[in-house]
Amino acid sequence: MWSIISAAGWPIWPLIFASVVALAIVFERVWALRRKELAPAGLVADVCKTLPQFKDKQNIARLEAHSALGGLMAAGLSAFYKNEDIDMAMQSEALGVQGKMEKHLDVLSMIASAAPLMGLLGTVIGMIEIFAVQGSAAQTPEAIAAGIAVALYNTAFGLIVAIPALVAYRLFRIRINAILDDMGTALKPFEELLKQHANARKAG
Template identity: 85%
Template sequence: MWSIISAAGWPIWPLIFGSVVALAIVLERVWALRKKDLIPENLVADVCKTLPQFKDRQNIARLESHSALGSLMAAGLSAFYKNEDIETAMQDKSVGIQNALEKHLDVLSMIASAAPLMGLLGTVIGMIEIFAVQGSGAQTPEAIAAGIAVALYNTAFGLIVAIPALVAYRLFRIRINGLLEDMGNSLKPFEDLLKQHTNSCKAG
């Protein structure tokens, strides 16, 4: 393996670096996008049962730090007790949560897009070096064929990096969309309860 890397030349090193970064992002996002930590079971029901306790801002702060779902509910509660627009507050918070869920995905997408081009660049540079050798007897056909094979290692490695990175990026996007949808569905009882209390206060 080391001999292949050495023969492929310097263009392969950015690809190796990109593969390490892509792997680190994949592992970090797999850990960060665990549903049980982002959308804990029974959290909405527990908050709805103890709604008056969240007049205390410390309880809202604890809820906000609890999970992504908790931070959305905390935004709604904070707006509710300040007589502000609940829906707007929760929508603003949801934008921040979505950005947090999508953290580093732009880098992963860039690696998936750039890796094939980096591999192609390595191949072109390698072939230029092969055919730039002066003298008719400097290279045998066998040596030229071996050199071309080495140059193509860059293209192959670029695809090896790009394909898994692209698949991981698309799977993470699907995962995030699913999490956001589940979060919105989980919040419906909570939103309905806040609306009922708001309407009661206005009627009173």
């Protein structure tokens, strides 16, 4: 492996750094986007059954800290008890939840886009070395081979970094959208219950 890195020359080092960053982001997002931690099963039903308990602000704070789904319900409960717009409060919280779920994905996307260009830079540098050798009295097959190695290794490594990063980025996007859709579906009974109580309070 070290012989390949040495043959590829200095242009490969930014690609190695980018690959380490991309790998770290992938592991971090896999851990952060665990469905059971973001949207625990049965949480909505439990909150609906114990709705009066959330008059206590401490219980709302505990619910908010429990999970992303709990945070959405906590926003709705806070708005309900403050006589504020429930939908607006939950939509605002949903944007925050989505932002947290998409954390670092812009960096992963940038790496997927930039890695082929970094590989291309290495390719160009390798070609420049080849032509520089051809124009000198010190032209040797070894020097030309070294320039070709820089070009090919960097091109290949750029694609090796970019393709998995792009696939991971797309898969994370799909997973986030699926989790958000599931949360929206799970929250419908809770929202309807809050609105029923809000209408009853207005009527009373």
